[in-house]
Amino acid sequence: MSMVDPHTTLLKLLGQATHAFERELNRELRAALRDDLRPAHYAVFRYLAPEGSRISELAQEAGMTQQSMGELVAHMERCGYVERTVDPSDRRARLVVLTSEGRAALGIAAEQIRRIEHRLATSLGERGSAELRQWLGRVPEALAD
Template identity: 40%
Template sequence: MTDANFPSDPLIGLLLRLLYQHYSQDIDTALRDAGFGDIRPAHANVFPFVPPEGITVSGLAELARMRKQSMAEAVEQLERMGYVERRPNPQDRRSRLVFLTERGEAVRPVTHTTAARVEKRWADLTSPDELEELRARLLRLLTELRTGS
């Protein structure tokens, strides 16, 4: 990197965080422009993990790798804002499942389109092959970490 203020040998975690900040800024701008300006960064941990059949808050927290209490708070906020709803779990009367509402479902095309545009820009800045290689290596690393291999 040519920036004199940037570490000469940055840790991978720093690079991932800084890239994610660029990525999330573009997503936040697109959401705001589409009328979803009330969505906060913590809410981004919910939308990608809610399947059509619903999921428990504990399941969401596990998939997003965050504390159950933090996920419960994000779900409560999104429920008040009309993005998700909780319904009784037919398999377990003690729990409830989280579902996206119609408004919540409308968020996904905005984020997916914007994410594709960001990735296209990154591929243009590097190369499509390099970006796909990065994706494959990150996915492999994540899979190994999750399976404990």
């Protein structure tokens, strides 16, 4: 077990943990799916509402420009994971929704995430894993206005 420099910021540690988790998820997904998804595409899956989302909403949630999110969505649309449909609440707008292939990919990702979390629990111990989950779950509340 490596020692963590006590001067390393929590933000850096959280970023490193996220990067390691997503790197492993990407490795496993690329083995299980076609080789056309990259970590940047996970923002679409991560923030897409079950009923669909507008590109502007996805971009805002992901902290990126609408143009960049539009490019990610266009790529995922070409790959068959999402499609754009008319927004029933405003027929001028479009919603990004999962296709059946996108839902299947999300199911595969969920299984891979469970496997990675199991590996973490094995490494950290059940108690350590549960405590990590509890502490991370409290961060948004602790930082809320």
